[in-house]
Amino acid sequence: xxxxxxxxxxxxxxxxxxxxxxxxxxxxxxxxxxxxxxxxxxxxxxxxxxxxxxxxxxxxxxxxxxxxxxxxxxxxxxxxxxxxxxxxxxxxxxxxxxxxxxxxxxxxxxxxxxxxxxxxxxxxxxxxxxxxxxxxxxxxxxxxxxxxxxxxxxxxxxxxxxxxxxxxxxxxxxxxxxxxxxxxxxxxxxxxxxxxxxxxxxxxxxxxxxxxxxxxxxxxxxxxxxxxxxxxxxxxxxxxxxxxxxxxxxxxxxxxxxxxxxxxxxxxxxxxxxxxxxxxxxxxxxxxxxxxxxxxxxx
Numbered sequence: 031x032x033x034x035x036x037x038x039x040x041x042x043x044x045x046x047x048x049x050x051x052x053x054x055x056x057x058x059x060x061x062x063x064x065x066x067x068x069x070x071x072x073x074x075x076x077x078x079x080x081x082x083x084x085x086x087x088x089x090x091x092x093x094x095x096x097x098x099x100x101x102x103x104x105x106x107x108x109x110x111x112x113x114x115x116x117x118x119x120x121x122x123x124x125x126x127x128x129x130x131x132x133x134x135x136x137x138x139x140x141x142x143x144x145x146x147x148x149x150x151x152x153x154x155x156x157x158x159x160x161x162x163x164x165x166x167x168x169x170x171x172x173x174x175x176x177x178x179x180x181x182x183x184x185x186x187x188x189x190x191x192x193x194x195x196x197x198x199x200x201x202x203x204x205x206x207x208x209x210x211x212x213x214x215x216x217x218x219x220x221x222x223x224x225x226x227x228x229x230x231x232x233x234x235x236x237x238x239x240x241x242x243x244x245x246x247x248x249x250x251x252x253x254x255x256x257x258x259x260x261x262x263x264x265x266x267x268x269x270x271x272x273x274x275x276x277x278x279x280x281x282x283x284x285x286x287x288x289x290x291x292x293x294x295x296x297x298x299x300x301x302x303x304x305x306x307x308x309x310x311x312x313x314x315x316x317x318x319x320x321x322x323x324x325x326x327x328x329x
Contacts (some may be wrong), residue, residue, distance in 0.1 A: 031064050033061070034266055036307050037059075039309065039310075040059045042055075046166065048178075049186070050122075054119040060113055061111060061112045061113045061257070062111050063256075064111070065107060070104070073124055075102050075119070075122065077099055077160065079160060080115050084113070091148070097150045097152070099148070105147070112257070124144070130192060151197050151199065152197070155196075158193065162190055216248065223240055228292075229292055230294065272313065273316060302314075
């Protein structure tokens with residue numbers, strides 16, 4: 031996970047298991063970029079449950095919160111959530127999804143469908159699904175033991191899965207294709223160049239020349255996708271990389287100044303200022319927390 035916007039990151043996370051289904055709600059106060067591997071035995075249906083005016087993206091494609099379910103293909107996870115965004119992940123075992131689809135004679139919802147990664151519902155159908163999810167999360171917060179009863183597990187399976195499947199349009203082939211954000215390929219190439227140049231100075235002009243593009247095209251593309259300039263995004267990625275190392279390393283193996291220089295920060299004072307502005311704490315605070323965790327010390 032990469033934190034994109036500045037200040038201390040806080041999140042609310044609620045995970046519910048009902049039988050073989052998982053319902054996971056995540057809300058964060060900062061914008062984030064998430065990349066990684068998807069789960070092989072499950073299909074991860076993602077729904078946006080916030081009315082945020084800023085855009086959500088999955089694989090560099092803008093997502094319509096009122097219509098789009100996404101994230102259920104076998105490939106890598108890649109999505110961007112803006113500040114204050116709330117998403118719900120619904121993890122469904124592949125064999126269970128296919129079994130219910132067959133019961134409902136939705137033979138079109140085969141592996142070809144699951145490899146699409148996006149489908150647009152009618153807004154009324156999406157509202158019904160979100161209303162059902164609200165009930166599940168309300169019960170999890172107020173009557174958690176009730177959800178674990180055997181008859182309730184059967185009710186949720188026999189209610190929610192048919193609801194989800196029935197709201198997927200039968201002509202999903204013609205409706206599920208989402209246009210990638212403008213200049214998506216260019217931005218992906220720029221990211222690769224940035225990752226390869228963490229420890230070296232890199233200007234916008236140099237980046238544009240390497241990609242045989244223009245500075246304005248890069249600036250527009252990064253603003254559209256990440257809400258910031260290319261050079262700001264590079265600094266954010268470098269700061270996140272340092273933070274990950276601070277959290278994962280043994281404190282006695284390096285100095286903060288040494289680590290910061292590996293990621294292109296040559297001024298210790300400027301680095302500490304930028305780090306605190308980004309994460310709400312000094313790098314020494316992060317390192318101190320890491321040391322306490324490794325020693326098993328609380329507080």
